[in-house]
Amino acid sequence: MSDNRIFNFSAGPSMLPLSVLQRAGAEITNFGGSGMSVMEMSHRSKVFQKIFDDTQEKFRRLMGVPEGYKVLFLQTGASGQFSMIPLNLMSRTGKADYAITGNFSNLAAKEAKKYGTVNIAADTSDCNHTRIPTQAELKLDADASYFYYCANNTIYGTEWQYVPETGNVPLVCDMSSDIMSRPVDVSKYGIIYAGAQKNMAPAGLTVVIIKEELAGSELPYTPLMMNYKTMIDKDSMYNTPPCWCIYMLGLMLDWVDEQGGVAGIEKIKAAKAAMLYETLDNSRLFTCPAQIGSRSDMNVAFRADSEDLNAKFIAEASAAGFANLKGHRNVGGMRASIYNAMPTEGVEKLCEFIKAFDKNN
Amino acid sequence: MSDNRIFNFSAGPSMLPLSVLQRAGAEITNFGGSGMSVMEMSHRSKVFQKIFDDTQEKFRRLMGVPEGYKVLFLQTGASGQFSMIPLNLMSRTGKADYAITGNFSNLAAKEAKKYGTVNIAADTSDCNHTRIPTQAELKLDADASYFYYCANNTIYGTEWQYVPETGNVPLVCDMSSDIMSRPVDVSKYGIIYAGAQKNMAPAGLTVVIIKEELAGSELPYTPLMMNYKTMIDKDSMYNTPPCWCIYMLGLMLDWVDEQGGVAGIEKIKAAKAAMLYETLDNSRLFTCPAQIGSRSDMNVAFRADSEDLNAKFIAEASAAGFANLKGHRNVGGMRASIYNAMPTEGVEKLCEFIKAFDKNN
Numbered sequence: 001m002s003d004n005r006i007f008n009f010s011a012g013p014s015m016l017p018l019s020v021l022q023r024a025g026a027e028i029t030n031f032g033g034s035g036m037s038v039m040e041m042s043h044r045s046k047v048f049q050k051i052f053d054d055t056q057e058k059f060r061r062l063m064g065v066p067e068g069y070k071v072l073f074l075q076t077g078a079s080g081q082f083s084m085i086p087l088n089l090m091s092r093t094g095k096a097d098y099a100i101t102g103n104f105s106n107l108a109a110k111e112a113k114k115y116g117t118v119n120i121a122a123d124t125s126d127c128n129h130t131r132i133p134t135q136a137e138l139k140l141d142a143d144a145s146y147f148y149y150c151a152n153n154t155i156y157g158t159e160w161q162y163v164p165e166t167g168n169v170p171l172v173c174d175m176s177s178d179i180m181s182r183p184v185d186v187s188k189y190g191i192i193y194a195g196a197q198k199n200m201a202p203a204g205l206t207v208v209i210i211k212e213e214l215a216g217s218e219l220p221y222t223p224l225m226m227n228y229k230t231m232i233d234k235d236s237m238y239n240t241p242p243c244w245c246i247y248m249l250g251l252m253l254d255w256v257d258e259q260g261g262v263a264g265i266e267k268i269k270a271a272k273a274a275m276l277y278e279t280l281d282n283s284r285l286f287t288c289p290a291q292i293g294s295r296s297d298m299n300v301a302f303r304a305d306s307e308d309l310n311a312k313f314i315a316e317a318s319a320a321g322f323a324n325l326k327g328h329r330n331v332g333g334m335r336a337s338i339y340n341a342m343p344t345e346g347v348e349k350l351c352e353f354i355k356a357f358d359k360n361n
Numbered sequence: 362m363s364d365n366r367i368f369n370f371s372a373g374p375s376m377l378p379l380s381v382l383q384r385a386g387a388e389i390t391n392f393g394g395s396g397m398s399v400m401e402m403s404h405r406s407k408v409f410q411k412i413f414d415d416t417q418e419k420f421r422r423l424m425g426v427p428e429g430y431k432v433l434f435l436q437t438g439a440s441g442q443f444s445m446i447p448l449n450l451m452s453r454t455g456k457a458d459y460a461i462t463g464n465f466s467n468l469a470a471k472e473a474k475k476y477g478t479v480n481i482a483a484d485t486s487d488c489n490h491t492r493i494p495t496q497a498e499l500k501l502d503a504d505a506s507y508f509y510y511c512a513n514n515t516i517y518g519t520e521w522q523y524v525p526e527t528g529n530v531p532l533v534c535d536m537s538s539d540i541m542s543r544p545v546d547v548s549k550y551g552i553i554y555a556g557a558q559k560n561m562a563p564a565g566l567t568v569v570i571i572k573e574e575l576a577g578s579e580l581p582y583t584p585l586m587m588n589y590k591t592m593i594d595k596d597s598m599y600n601t602p603p604c605w606c607i608y609m610l611g612l613m614l615d616w617v618d619e620q621g622g623v624a625g626i627e628k629i630k631a632a633k634a635a636m637l638y639e640t641l642d643n644s645r646l647f648t649c650p651a652q653i654g655s656r657s658d659m660n661v662a663f664r665a666d667s668e669d670l671n672a673k674f675i676a677e678a679s680a681a682g683f684a685n686l687k688g689h690r691n692v693g694g695m696r697a698s699i700y701n702a703m704p705t706e707g708v709e710k711l712c713e714f715i716k717a718f719d720k721n722n
Contacts (some may be wrong), residue, residue, distance in 0.1 A: 006396030010403040013604060021390045021398050028386035029379060035367030035684070037382050039563035039609070042371040042685055075436035075565065076586045079600040083584030111585050197601055202400035204436065204565045204603030221582055223444030224472050225437045239440040240558055242565030243374060244605065248400070323396070324403055 007346035010324035011154050011299060012177065012198040015341040020251045038247040043240045052241075055250035062253055062261055065186050065209055072208040072228070073236040073246050077195040078104060078176050080206060080226070082111040085148065085172055085191065087222045088229075089214060090116035092145035097121040097169065099138065101160075102129045102153030103330065104174060109148070115219060119144065128331070129156040131291040135165060146170045146190060152178035154198075155328040157290040157301030157335060163188050170214060178298050179207075180256060181340055182266045190214050196245060198298075199340045200252055205245035256340070265340055272338050272347040273297035279351040283358040285309060289331060303333025310334060313357055322350055368707035371685035372515050372660060373538065373559040376702040381612045399608040404601045413602075416611035423614055423622055426547050426570055433569040433589070434597040434607050438556040439465060439537050441567060441587070443472040446509065446533055446552065448583045449590075450575060451477035453506035458482040458530065460499065462521075463490045463514030464691065465535060470509070476580060480505065489692070490517040492652040496526060507531045507551055513539035515559075516689040518651040518662030518696060524549050531575060539659050540568075541617060542701055543627045551575050557606060559659075560701045561613055566606035617701070626701050633699050633708040634658035640712040644719040646670060650692060664694025671695060674718055683711055 008015050031038050034047045041048040056071055065071060074080065085108075090096060095117035098109035101124050112118050119141050122133035140147065147166040152159040154177045163185070164171065170190025179194040186192065191210050197203035208228075215228040224230065230238055259265050277295060280286045285304045290296065304310050310333050317325050327335040338347055369376050392399050395408045402409040413434075420432055435441065446469075451457060456478035459470035462485050473479050480502050483494035501508065508527040513520040515538045524546070525532065531551025540555040547553065552571050558564035569589075576589040585591065591599055620626050638656065641647045646665045651657065665671050671694050678686050688696040699708055 004391055004394075004396055008397055008401055008403075010401075010406070013401055013403060013601060015401050016398060018390060021400070025386045025389040028389065029382045030365055033365075035365055035682070036369055037377060039382070040369055040371075040374055040376050042369075042374060043564065045371070045685065075441075075603075077600045080436075080584070080586045083586065087584070114582055195601065202605045203404065203601040204606060219582075221475055221580075223441070223448070223584065223587060225441045225444065226584060239438045240374060240556065240564040242436075242603065242606075244563045245565060245603075321396070324406065 006321045006323050007342070007349065008323045009336045009338070009342070009350070011328070011335060011337045012195075012339075013203045014198055014337055014339050016202070016248075016252070017255050017341050020248070020255050023251055024248060039244050041243060043237060043243055048243060051247050051250060055246055055253065058250060058253040058257070059207070062180070062256055063184065063186060063209070068212055069186060070210055070212050070232045072210065072231050073241050074206045074208055074231065075204065075242055077203075077206055078174055078193070079107070081174070081193045081208070082108040084226045084228070085146070086112040086115035087226055088218045089146050089170070089172070091217045091219055093143050095119060095141065095144055097141055097144040097147040097166075099133065099147070099149040099164070100125060101132055101158065102150060102156045104153070104176075105148070105150040108150070108174065112148070116145070121147065128289070129153060129158060130289050131294040132158055132160050135162065138164060140166055140169070142167060142169065144169045146172045148172045150174040152296050152298050154299050154337070155330055157288070157296045157299045157331075158294045159296035159298065161293065170211070177339075178296070180262050180265060181269050181298060183262050196249060198337075201245050201249040204242045205249060207249070268344065269297050269338070269340065272342065272344055273300065275351055276300050276336060276338065276347055279354050283354060285358050285361060286354065289333075298337060298339055300336045300338065301327055301331055301333065302336075303327065309361060312361070316357065317353060320353060322353060367682045367684050368703070368710065369684045370697045370699070370703070370711070372689070372696060372698045373556075373700075374564045375559055375698055375700050377563070377609075377613070378616050378702050381609070381616050384612055385609060400605050402604060404598060404604055409604060412608050412611060416607055416614065419611060419614040419618070420568070423541070423617055424545065424547060424570070429573055430547060431571050431573050431593045433571060433592050434602050435567045435569055435592065436565065436603055438564075438567055439535055439554070440468070442535070442554045442569070443469040444475075445587045445589070446507070447473040447476035448587055449579045450507050450531070450533070452578045452580055454504050456480060456502065456505055458502055458505040458508040458527075460494065460508070460510040460525070461486060462493055462519065463511060463517045465514070465537075466509070466511040469511070469535065473509070477506070482508065489650070490514060490519060491650050491655070493519055493521050493655040496523065499525060501527055501530070503528060503530065505530045507533045509533045511535040513657050513659050515660050515698070516691055518649070518657045518660045518692075519655040520657035520659065522654065531572070538700075539657070541623050541626060542630050542659060544623050557610060559698075562606050562610040565603045566610060568610070629705065630658050630699070630701065633703065633705055634661065636712055637661050637697060637699065637708055640715050644715060646719050646722060647715065650694075659698060659700055661697045661699065662688055662692055662694065663697075664688065670722060673722070677718065678714060681714060683714060
């Protein structure tokens with residue numbers, strides 16, 4: 001990589017394309033002849049409104065967001081949505097279905113219990129979340145306010161390879177760690193949301209795609225900033241939005257366009273993930289805890305049998321310019337997060353490093 | 362100004378020092394030899410933790426935050442605090458005092474009514490908020506959970522020139538538009554908070570200074586991300602914080618240091634405001650709606666008698682490089698927001714422009 005940059009395998013925040021950062025840097029004191037940085041602009045000004053509108057348009061186009069859905073630019077990450085979803089949707093029937101496939105869906109279910117009855121539709125904690133439940137395993141309540149799941153489990157390295165069928169129950173999905181890595185049929189969902197800091201933009205922005213008809217049933221004590229209806233009515237500008245992150249998202253979306261859109265990204269990411277899993281499967285030392293058929297293309301968890309070897313691998317990889325490969329404490333071992341902006345070159349070089357380590361240890 | 366930049370009198374987001382923007386631009390692809398942008402760093406990494414800790418230390422030092430208080434880096438702006446404050450403090454006695462001196466304190470009081478009984482301790486809407494109430498006018502309830510006020514009213518151009526005396530009732534203050542423009546005795550307050558986008562950093566960061574003993578009495582339905590106790594216990598990192606905005610705040614605090622700290626800033630801002638008010642008071646055409654003794658040093662509202670002249674002034678000023686001088690629709694006329702980062706040169710040139718306009722019209 002140029003500019004003395006490293007390959008950063010962090011689970012998030014994570015890499016951004018160098019070209020995007022360079023573009024942001026080039027206009028940081030004067031955006032488009034406005035005489036201002038985007039960081040200095042009134043959110044009510046024409047120049048910022050155009051950035052906002054263009055970013056909305058690009059996101060809708062690239063994600064194929066249909067009519068009847070609104071795209072919101074919010075804050076406070078997935079954890080904010082853990083509350084906002086039940087605050088706004090739980091009153092439909094007073095209960096909701098949650099599939100527990102990792103840490104974040106578990107936290108979401110725990111938070112939802114403050115606001116109604118939570119039915120655990122699936123729970124893979126008995127196998128330390130090494131697999132995704134099948135459709136047949138889901139214990140669905142036809143009267144649930146919504147069905148909640150997390151598409152990709154960052155910590156455990158698993159990813160749903162199908163969209164759950166829930167009949168008339170609206171699907172709510174946390175796509176924080178795999179949004180824009182594969183085409184999604186938005187019309188199947190009630191709400192899709194993602195903290196932006198893994199695949200889309202710097203931390204501080206949460207993108208929500210919501211079927212508009214689902215808004216307007218919030219519980220009476222719903223905080224102002226957690227009311228989807230208000231955010232829809234005010235087009236995410238009830239108050240000052242995170243302007244810089246929205247601008248950065250716009251630059252990222254231009255980059256996604258350059259990669260051939262989400263379909264183009266999918267091809268690249270599938271090749272990157274296949275290369276890494278193949279390298280690991282062919283190694284003597286390493287195994288992947290995630291079961292085949294449930295493996296994530298975004299977060300590749302792997303480990304050697306011995307803790308000494310894991311520690312040695314992480315230390316040597318770090319010294320060689322592969323940063324943040326240590327696995328989460330719930331799983332141990334290593335984790336390579338290879339989000340959209342991780343260059344193919346980074347995965348190739350990591351594979352070479354793994355092969356050499358495998359040979360020499 | 363160099364670099365074809367303009368003087369931006371926006372009420373917020375607003376100007377940042379050029380040197381701060383240039384420094385951010387210089388390290389946007391590689392911060393301090395880390396090989397990463399701050400926008401790409403794991404918030405759990407050592408390199409980001411150091412940015413976070415340094416920013417905390419600088420803020421505490423510059424604001425004189427005493428022991429027993431925590432500084433939180435949150436999101437969702439003042440409107441988020443409108444809910445968070447009653448959600449966490451209202452259970453003390455079930456009621457709270459609010460002083461209504463403008464749009465934002467009014468919205469705060471309205472939101473608080475969701476969570477308890479609101480006593481209107483003062484309300485200056487009868488004079489369209491052209492003045493700040495005196496201490497003697499405040500209708501205080503000795504049993505209130507807290508007393509809430511907004512230190513500076515951006516729309517109306519008024520500013521509290523004293524700290525209300527409320528006995529044992531904790532003071533809660535929105536300082537979004539005048540924080541760091543004057544020294545504050547933090548020990549007099551229970552909570553001080555500020556959206557960062559006027560005087561401190563880009564939009565997307567809300568800084569809260571909270572007396573720690575006030576946390577822990579949240580209502581049972583308080584959302585995860587709106588629980589002060591959780592944010593204190595997790596040092597603002599329950600989940601990913603707005604890392605870039607925190608970094609930018611750190612750069613801004615270095616700049617405040619270069620100006621002689623908050624005391625140094627106060628001298629500069631008092632001189633800027635005095636120059637502008639004197640020019641307006643000595644003009645034939647312009648008057649200031651804010652009453653003397655209640656005038657804001659941050660947002661200077663003024664107007665001519667005729668709407669045609671106001672429109673002409675705004676158009677000609679804009680063409681001359683003075684941006685965003687149109688007043689809020691609640692007040693009309695003009696408003697010059699001269700926050701900390703507005704250079705003295707910008708105010709001097711605006712004064713020259715006002716004098717010439719006054720002579721020629």
